[in-house]
Amino acid sequence: MMTEQINVQLAATQREKPDQTNLGFGRIFTDHMFMMDYTEGKGWHDPRIVPYQPITLAPSAMIFHYGQTVFEGMKAYLTEDKRVFLFRPEKNMERLNRSNNRLCIPQIDGEFAIEALKKLIEVDQEWIPTAEGTSLYIRPFIIATEPFLGVAPAKNYTFMIIMSPVGLYYKEGIAPVKILVENDFARTVKGGTGEAKTAGNYASSLKAQEIASEKEYSQVLWLDGVEKKYIEEVGSMNVFFKIDGEVVTPALNGSILHGVTRDSVIQLLKHWNIPVSERRLSMEEVAEAHRDGKLEEAFGTGTAAVISPIGEFFWEEEKMVLNNGKTGELSKKLYDTITGIQYGTIEDPFNWVIEVPIASSK
Known part of the structure; x- marks a missing residue:
């Protein structure tokens, strides 16, 4: 055609x-x-x-x-x-x-x-x-x-x-959001439709989001639907954690969306020689890292918000405040770099952007 x-x-x-x-x-x-x-x-x-x-x-x-x-x-x-x-x-x-x-x-x-x-x-x-x-x-x-x-x-x-x-997707811009860890509802499971971008996945997330909003949290952190133990996504975004110098994101397992921004972040981190791994990550590991002072940053990634820093988690009556509730250095650098490439203000070493030919200038 x-x-x-x-x-x-x-x-x-x-x-x-x-x-x-x-x-x-x-x-x-x-x-x-x-x-x-x-x-x-x-x-x-x-x-x-x-x-x-x-x-x-x-x-x-x-x-x-x-x-x-x-x-x-x-x-x-x-x-x-x-x-x-x-x-x-x-x-x-x-x-x-x-x-x-x-x-x-x-x-x-x-x-x-x-x-x-x-x-x-x-x-x-x-x-x-x-x-x-x-x-x-x-x-x-x-x-x-x-x-x-x-x-x-x-x-x-x-x-x-x-x-x-x-x-901007969030009116506050790139500012840390508060996240409620979801223990009751499941976004999806391996073998379901989690890695597809389909309407039902979002409809099934609304009840948990409604409860989170009532408790004055911006989004929910989804755990796996079987053991309720391993981290999958945050709201409708992929999620990253910086733990003791290493950036970790849940591995794609059949129930996690193949995020374009997620992939871009991984490539940038490798380009900057920052250790990054895709693996199974439990909420308990994150909580333990926070208790030990090793949880440095966390952020969501997606097209709408690009980078959404996380300032606080609430899980099983435990409140975890990250980086004193402020946007982390890495989150800010990633946001500035990706948006800089998107708007053409900085170099695009990956050839990610495609120009749209238009008949006349605005």
């Missing part, structure tokens, strides 16, 4: 652009969206860019009943010299297809999807915010659209990309 096949239908009128000082996250959407359909026997077809609008589905569409859906989270960044960058988009498309495989959804052509995304960004380039710390959040997703009440992979799907100008 060639990008020349993408039909572009421009919106008759353009909506007023939002106040960049009050964007929030994920509530405002651009004028256009990308769509492409899948029909069994025909494959993916009819790629198009259309005005952002409601979609019509039958009440019996399988997405509503059996949850066959996957999604990704990406961003486009405007540099000081008005170029537009994407950060490792090929990794997002690789993960989307990994999620597709787990949910029995047909594979997409990742290269074509990136080219379609570039075209969509070009069409809606005026929506890329210019204020410091802002970006254009990108949400590719696939839903099962076949009208059928039967538990089986659907025969029809729609792939869509919508975009949203966003500010």
Whole structure:
């Protein structure tokens, strides 16, 4: 499939652009969206860019009943010299297809999807915010659209990309957050859908998050669903701990998401010759390191927040304050480096960013 096949239908009128000082996250959407359909026997077809609008589905569409859906989270960044960058988009498309495989959804052509995304960004380039710390959040997703009440992979799907100008994910910016260790609920288990980016994983996390919020904690730290002993993720992010000079993150085990930011952090740490390991890590080991004064930092990683420093854990009536509740030196360095690469203010030694060619400058 060639990008020349993408039909572009421009919106008759353009909506007023939002106040960049009050964007929030994920509530405002651009004028256009990308769509492409899948029909069994025909494959993916009819790629198009259309005005952002409601979609019509039958009440019996399988997405509503059996949850066959996957999604990704990406961003486009405007540099000081008005170029537009994407950060490792090929990794997002690789993960989307990994999620597709787990949910029995047909594979997409990742290269074509990136080219379609570039075209969509070009069409809606005026929506890329210019204020410091802002970006254009990108949400590719696939839903099962076949009208059928039967538990089986659907025969029809729609792939869509919508975009949203966003500010910082956390209003406080890169500031330490308080984390409640979750002992009752499980995010997922090995053999489940934990390594897929699918809606059900997030729906099942809401009750624990609700309880954490009531106790004035920002997020929950998920332990494994079998022994309730080993650390997996923090909220919807991967998690890292700096213990006695070594950075440790839970190994990918079938229930942990293959984070693009996670992989970027690991590569940066190796580039800086900072010891880093991917292994099984128990909450008791973390607590013991804290008691011994060896737990130096902890932080979450993800597209939305990039680096989210952790200032406090609460586990089994034990409160663990890290680095006097302040952002750690390594967390700050990682945040500054990754965002510097994304916005083009520092060198990109890994060739992570891809420039989006746009027809005219903003």
